[in-house]
Amino acid sequence: MDKQRPKVGVNVIVVKDKMLLLGQRRNTAGDGDWRLGSAWWPS
Numbered sequence: 001m002d003k004q005r006p007k008v009g010v011n012v013i014v015v016k017d018k019m020l021l022l023g024q025r026r027n028t029a030g031d032g033d034w035r036l037g038s039a040w041w042p043s
Contacts, residue, residue: 008041 013036014021022034 010039010041012037 021037023037025031025033025035
């Protein structure tokens with residue numbers, strides 16, 4: 001029986017001088033949207 005491992009997601013918030021760093025999504029769901037940086041971590 002295969003055990004499922006939990007999936008790990010990572011979000012990053014960068015603030016400097018009251019400004020928030022955002023990234024524009026490309027080639028994925030929400031293409032063109034501005035969002036916080038995030039990624040899936042391989043398990």
